[in-house]
Amino acid sequence: MILQIIVDMVGLGATYALLTIGIALLFGILGLMNFAYGEIIMIGAFAMYLFKDYPWFVGVLAAVVFAVVVSVLTERLAFRPLRNADPVTLMIASFAVSLALQSVMRMTVLPRTQGVPPQPFLTESITVFGIRVTVLQIVTLVLCGVLLGGLALLMKKTPLGVQLRASAENFQVAKSLGVKGSFVIMSAFAIAGVMAAASGVILVARQGAVSAEMGLTPLLIGIVGAVVGGMSNLKGAALGGLLLGMGTGLLEATLPTDLIAFRDAFLYSAVMVVLVIRPQGLLSGTKVRTS
Secondary structure (H helix, E strand, O other): OHHHHHHHHHHHHHHHHHHHHHHHHHHHHHOOOOOOHHHHHHHHHHHHHHOOOOOHHHHHHHHHHHHHHHHHHHHHHHHHHHOOOOHHHHHHHHHHHHHHHHHHHHHOOOOOOEEOOOOHHHHOEEEEOOEEEEHHHHHHHHHHHHHHHHHHHHHHHOHHHHHHHHHHHOHHHHHHOOOOHHHHHHHHHHHHHHHHHHHHHHHHHHHOEEOOOOOHHHHHHHHHHHHHHOOOEHHHHHHHHHHHHHHHHHHHHHOOHHHHHHHHHHHHHHHHHHHHHOOOOOOOOOOOEOO
């Protein structure tokens, strides 16, 4: 029983960890709290609905393409003209982009919640020593590990990663040293789009539905998880998301039925205690770091 609870907690924690990575990446490099990130997740999820009658990997590829394209377009059309604006202006702009994307989707292709039949193989499970593990849980864990590990390697071992880290330290100095600022920022939004697509794919598989409003909850979870772990540290942000998901799973499994409605109250009370003790996050940093 205890091991089963732990497995379920880790599976949900990995889902939450995915939500934090893209948010922390953009904040660490650009200082941008992108409230439109939830809508990028929603667009990735919508691609899974659009291609629900095709093989699963086709929907996944479509989700990546859709999310990356929309993420890059938001940078080009909404945030690039405001590049020299103050953080409050950028935050308000991200709210505007969020509402615009949500409204466009609701008025055009997604006026109501649409069901997305689960892929049969994702609902299968294996049982080892009495512990049931679903294929979806395994896919989520692998996807989270691959994306976080791949991002860490990109940041440490590639020229683009060096430019991203230099821009996070001091954007103007990095530009004066030859870093192509527009390319670096566009790349950051593209990477965040990949993370959002992965989150959308997993959320659709877990929920079996997509709606124009579905991005709000994962956005809030991602922000809280990233703040708990450390907004400027990718590993810290992922850790915060993991712990938030595991805490949610633990409360769901252990709270009495008459208290389950207060799950979030207990969870976020614990979050507030953590932030009182460590306001900078569990693994804080002044720049985007992977360790």
